[in-house]
Amino acid sequence: MLGPGPNTRVRRLPEKARYDADTINAILDEARFCHVGAIVNGLAVVLPTLHAREGRTLYLNGSNSNAVMKSVVEARRACVTVTLYDGLRLARSGFESSIAYRSVVVVGSASRIGDATDKARILNLFVDAILPGRASEVRPMSEQELRLTTVVAVSIDEASAKVSSGPTDDFEEDLDLPIWSGVVPARLHFATPIPSTDGAMAAGDVALPASVRRLMEQQK
Helix, strand or coil, rough: CCCCCCCCCCCCCHHHCCCCHHHHHHHHHHHEEEEEEECCCCEEEEECEEEEECCCCEEEEEECCCCCHHHHHHCCEEEEEEEEEEEECCCCCHHHHEEEEEEEEEEEEECCCCHHHHHHHHHHHHHHHHHHHHCCCCCCCCCHHCEEEEEEECCCEEEEEEEECCCCCCCCCCCCCCCCCCCCCECCCCCCCCCCCCCCHHHHCCCHHHHHHHHHHHCC
16 A cells, blocks of 8 residues: 555545555556646746656656756655546536546655666656657667756655546436436547658658557557
């Protein structure tokens, strides 16, 4: 169990809370990006960024000039959130209508990855987190690219998930109203790949990579 902790206990609708590692990790891994909060020059700032998980560690990355990442490293503490949008939950009243979602809040100690070898390995994790198998298809990261990138490791010290799904919670007196209610599922859909038209691509010499082919097959 990764919670409940003092910073991640779900107090609003606690019946939707999940604290087991399997649920939390699955949501973190499925999410395409995360949001990181920090205090920058006295102002609370929330930044969307990419993430990758390895065991009980969540990795974040950004440019060396990224003020939020600098603040996270200086504070040695981070709060990271992700949300998956799963559709609409339409009740017979506006009050009980909502969305279907899965979300996670992570709080943990944060530190900068300094070793170049570790940084290169972790940045490949980011590439594969975006598209599994892609890291082996692209050229290795250059030394300059490594120098320009900050990688922050956030220990998942405590975390909670909140899952909103299933039938709507209509008031009993609303159940016989002639108003449609139910769930409208939603999912992320990838459209037909559009190739670049420069370099070798212009000559039509580059085939669609295996990573993209798998992606398109998985959503059929």
